[in-house]
Amino acid sequence: MRWPLPIGLLLFYSDRVGFLLLILFLLSSGTAYAQNPSVRSPWTVTYSDKDLAQAGVTRLSDLFLLIDNSAAYSVDGYTWYAALGQLSPSSENGWLLVIDGVPQNFGTFGLQNINQAPFHITDVAHITIIRVPTLVQGTFAKAGTIHIRTKNPPSGIAFKGSAAAGNEINDPGPFRFIDSTQVNIDRVGPPLYTALSLGIRKGSLKASFASDEHHATDIMMIRRVQKLHLDTRRPQLRLRAPRVSATFKALGGTHRFIRSRSRLEDLRFFEPLGLEIPNTSVHDHISGSGTIGDSTRSFSYRASYDRVHLGYRLSRTDIDFDWLQERYALHASQHMHWGSWQNETGITLRSRRSHTSSILLYDTLFETEGYTSWHWHASASSYHQIAGFFTLTNNEFGYKALASGAQSLSPTTVLHYTFSHERTAFEAMNSLWFWARNGYTFLLEQGADFILPLRFSHPETTTLDIALSVRPSKGLGFTFGLFERRFRGVTVPQYTFVYNPSSDGFTPATTVVSGLAGRVIGYEATLHARPFAWMSHRLSYTASFPSSPDVAFVSLWHQHPRYQTTLTTRLTLPSRLQAFVRWHYTGSNRWLSYQSADRATTGRFATDRPAYLLLDLGLHKSLWGPRMQASLVLRNALDAPYRPHPAGAALHATLFAQVSLDIAAVRW
Amino acid sequence: MRFICLLVIAVAYSPTFALAQSVDSTNTDTINQAPARPAQPPALLSFNVGLSSIAGTTSNFLAGWESGIGIKGGGWLLLEPIQLEGGLELHSFSGRLMEIPDFSSIHVHVGAGYMLRFSETTVLHLGGRVGNFRMSFDEDTFAGVRRESELTFTPYVRGWFAISTSVSLHAELAYARVLTAERFGLGFFTLGVSYALAAPDWALAFLQ
Numbered sequence: 001m002r003w004p005l006p007i008g009l010l011l012f013y014s015d016r017v018g019f020l021l022l023i024l025f026l027l028s029s030g031t032a033y034a035q036n037p038s039v040r041s042p043w044t045v046t047y048s049d050k051d052l053a054q055a056g057v058t059r060l061s062d063l064f065l066l067i068d069n070s071a072a073y074s075v076d077g078y079t080w081y082a083a084l085g086q087l088s089p090s091s092e093n094g095w096l097l098v099i100d101g102v103p104q105n106f107g108t109f110g111l112q113n114i115n116q117a118p119f120h121i122t123d124v125a126h127i128t129i130i131r132v133p134t135l136v137q138g139t140f141a142k143a144g145t146i147h148i149r150t151k152n153p154p155s156g157i158a159f160k161g162s163a164a165a166g167n168e169i170n171d172p173g174p175f176r177f178i179d180s181t182q183v184n185i186d187r188v189g190p191p192l193y194t195a196l197s198l199g200i201r202k203g204s205l206k207a208s209f210a211s212d213e214h215h216a217t218d219i220m221m222i223r224r225v226q227k228l229h230l231d232t233r234r235p236q237l238r239l240r241a242p243r244v245s246a247t248f249k250a251l252g253g254t255h256r257f258i259r260s261r262s263r264l265e266d267l268r269f270f271e272p273l274g275l276e277i278p279n280t281s282v283h284d285h286i287s288g289s290g291t292i293g294d295s296t297r298s299f300s301y302r303a304s305y306d307r308v309h310l311g312y313r314l315s316r317t318d319i320d321f322d323w324l325q326e327r328y329a330l331h332a333s334q335h336m337h338w339g340s341w342q343n344e345t346g347i348t349l350r351s352r353r354s355h356t357s358s359i360l361l362y363d364t365l366f367e368t369e370g371y372t373s374w375h376w377h378a379s380a381s382s383y384h385q386i387a388g389f390f391t392l393t394n395n396e397f398g399y400k401a402l403a404s405g406a407q408s409l410s411p412t413t414v415l416h417y418t419f420s421h422e423r424t425a426f427e428a429m430n431s432l433w434f435w436a437r438n439g440y441t442f443l444l445e446q447g448a449d450f451i452l453p454l455r456f457s458h459p460e461t462t463t464l465d466i467a468l469s470v471r472p473s474k475g476l477g478f479t480f481g482l483f484e485r486r487f488r489g490v491t492v493p494q495y496t497f498v499y500n501p502s503s504d505g506f507t508p509a510t511t512v513v514s515g516l517a518g519r520v521i522g523y524e525a526t527l528h529a530r531p532f533a534w535m536s537h538r539l540s541y542t543a544s545f546p547s548s549p550d551v552a553f554v555s556l557w558h559q560h561p562r563y564q565t566t567l568t569t570r571l572t573l574p575s576r577l578q579a580f581v582r583w584h585y586t587g588s589n590r591w592l593s594y595q596s597a598d599r600a601t602t603g604r605f606a607t608d609r610p611a612y613l614l615l616d617l618g619l620h621k622s623l624w625g626p627r628m629q630a631s632l633v634l635r636n637a638l639d640a641p642y643r644p645h646p647a648g649a650a651l652h653a654t655l656f657a658q659v660s661l662d663i664a665a666v667r668w
Numbered sequence: 669m670r671f672i673c674l675l676v677i678a679v680a681y682s683p684t685f686a687l688a689q690s691v692d693s694t695n696t697d698t699i700n701q702a703p704a705r706p707a708q709p710p711a712l713l714s715f716n717v718g719l720s721s722i723a724g725t726t727s728n729f730l731a732g733w734e735s736g737i738g739i740k741g742g743g744w745l746l747l748e749p750i751q752l753e754g755g756l757e758l759h760s761f762s763g764r765l766m767e768i769p770d771f772s773s774i775h776v777h778v779g780a781g782y783m784l785r786f787s788e789t790t791v792l793h794l795g796g797r798v799g800n801f802r803m804s805f806d807e808d809t810f811a812g813v814r815r816e817s818e819l820t821f822t823p824y825v826r827g828w829f830a831i832s833t834s835v836s837l838h839a840e841l842a843y844a845r846v847l848t849a850e851r852f853g854l855g856f857f858t859l860g861v862s863y864a865l866a867a868p869d870w871a872l873a874f875l876q
């Protein structure tokens with residue numbers, strides 16, 4: 001086991017040691033305010049709309065900046081990949097996204113872009129992030145959960161609007177006429193959002209429209225992209241997303257209807273082909289959900305239809321993913337509550353039907369999942385839960401088990417635990433390699449060099465998380481946790497990226513390996529302190545260590561930084577002004593698949609990514625009563641050349657300005 | 669920019685951060701009454717305009733361009749001892765070589781500062797701004813390349829001299845660091861006049 005982070009920091013960033021010591025000194029500077037010991041899981045964090053605004057979140061993907069142990073990275077700075085809590089063997093975004101109680105997946109082939117959600121961060125009421133496996137809305141979220149609740153419309157007629165823009169530094173400026181090799185970087189966004197709502201006593205109606213843009217002009221990508229891009233303007237990603245939602249109260253419960261469409265003109269870095277592929281990703285969603293009953297017995301239902309189309313975008317190529325998938329889901333569950341016991345029992349039916357001009361061996365995946373969960377609230381500070389699931393995916397049987405809880409050891413100490421085990425059919429992963437084996441010929445048509453295994457193993461995952469939370473005094477809290485993940489039957493693509501000078505991209509050779517096994521263990525520590533009423537600190541540190549007899553498994557985990565630490569200080573100033581300072585250290589990582597390209601380009605696509613120390617600063621102000629919020633955020637203020645992916649964009653210092661307006665035109 | 673960030677952090681972490689202490693005023697001791705606070709000066713809204721010249725540039729920029737007099741204007745909200753401001757500055761730059769185009773610039777910025785009052789009529793403002801330096805190039809020289817813009821940080825010091833209850837003169841020295849890939853700096857010297865009036869209640873309510 002390596003020496004812990006602080007020594008590495010001291011050696012590597014000796015010129016910043018003084019500030020780190022100052023920060024640690026301030027952390028130890030006393031306590032002030034009462035906080036009761038909380039039974040709340042240390043792996044669950046909820047951010048309110050104010051928390052998000054004050055933390056400088058301008059896009060949904062900025063959430064990954066706030067999540068401990070997320071191992072997030074991006075190639076283009078817009079689509080982010082993250083493995084919450086080290087729960088998935090690759091950063092394939094396997095976490096469950098739930099929006100207003102309905103699980104949704106904007107992704108195709110296991111890659112989900114959270115920024116494609118059809119609303120803006122300023123319309124979020126709160127976000128709950130869970131970094132361990134859990135039961136959410138009748139679904140076993142094996143790789144964590146991001147649960148978003150949008151704001152309920154106020155009573156009356158109301159209008160909401162927000163706009164943000166970012167300016168990334170390192171543009172060529174006037175010197176482009178002296179050195180024409182300098183590439184424009186310029187602005188980020190703007191994400192724009194507008195909504196009109198009507199709220200009445202028994203319900204509400206809201207219509208909204210979100211849009212966003214992102215320039216794919218980083219020097220690492222521009223040569224690859226310009227050969228594909230047709231428009232005279234700079235290569236851009238563009239999002240347009242209308243949404244309508246309606247709620248009404250009836251039968252002792254609340255019912256919600258949602259209709260949304262999210263259209264992203266994308267330049268997705270597609271690893272099997274080694275370059276960005278222009279595509280248009282359209283996600284249509286219709287759902288109805290609700291609850292009926294009272295606090296002792298209630299019935300929940302949910303019906304949803306999602307249509308995900310990955311198609312052509314006008315470009316210099318004729319590459320077309322030609323992929324459409326229709327996803328149906330029906331869910332029903334019963335909740336019972338008596339005394340300190342709760343039970344939830346339910347069933348979910350899912351169907352995924354794929355459409356493509358390729359002839360598929362079979363085009364529909366049908367899944368039935370039944371579950372039951374028992375929850376015992378032993379005392380005010382202790383609870384225990386067990387849940388069991390069975391699944392049937394196209395005649396392949398699977399099962400899942402979950403046990404979690406918290407046990408108070410003393411008035412100031414609580415022990416938390418979560419254990420899960422899952423075995424599922426490989427088909428349930430809905431992965432590109434499954435469909436390629438099933439007859440999807442896109443990769444063959446594009447001349448991709450890939451080898452599939454003779455058979456795909458059933459993935460099996462066991463996780464264990466234990467944490468001890470201690471609140472020794474008012475305003476001071478400490479949590480220490482250990483985690484272990486055991487993976488069996490893992491299927492991953494092993495890429496070898498060979499540099500291709502003609503496209504300035506790569507010619508990858510892909511070998512899909514199945515049946516891998518490995519283990520990841522690690523520990524986390526978090527310290528909360530509130531030395532003054534107007535100042536709070538949060539320091540978190542995570543370390544993870546993979547081990548496996550399979551080299552492919554270990555090399556995959558090497559893409560995650562082994563050490564991460566974040567120190568966040570929040571300040572509440574007069575006149576409803578808030579400020580934050582966030583230091584984030586992310587350890588080095590390694591992308592062995594780029595070794596060939598690294599050698600061929602003498603380090604341009606460096607396999608070994610260094611450690612980075614990032615600093616974000618932000619100011620947030622409420623104006624005009626509660627109606628207006630304004631934020632100014634300087635991300636990567638030290639302008640570290642932050643590039644977590646060998647072929648990806650460097651994310652330089654960027655200043656974001658965001659304004660949002662909530663006006664109630666008519667109140668009743 | 670690193671220096672500015674470190675300065676901001678030092679202020680944020682300073683235990684004597686004067687502004688924040690006013691939030692923590694939970695003294696309810698009725699026996700030992702706290703002394704009455706001195707009367708706050710009224711909040712003022714001031715509109716200003718001035719002539720601005722380039723007082724100096726970094727050598728890399730000076731090799732390519734020269735500048736004449738520009739115009740600067742904006743507004744200040746004086747909430748003594750704090751001052752908030754927004755404004756813009758217009759300049760033209762001439763290329764020293766045939767291959768380098770002329771360009772005009774609009775520097776839009778917002779900022780905050782601290783007021784040090786020496787007398788009823790003399791105040792020193794110290795502060796910083798963040799802005800966007802937008803350059804529009806001569807399209808005739810280089811077709812298709814019209815605009816560039818970049819983030820700037822600008823610390824400044826300004827002397828403010830009241831000549832009547834509403835009118836004042838000011839002289840300012842500012843250094844704008846333009847964060848292009850090859851950084852350059854522009855030093856500005858501005859002489860101007862401003863007109864102040866009592867900040868309207870709606871403006872204060874809006875900010876509060």
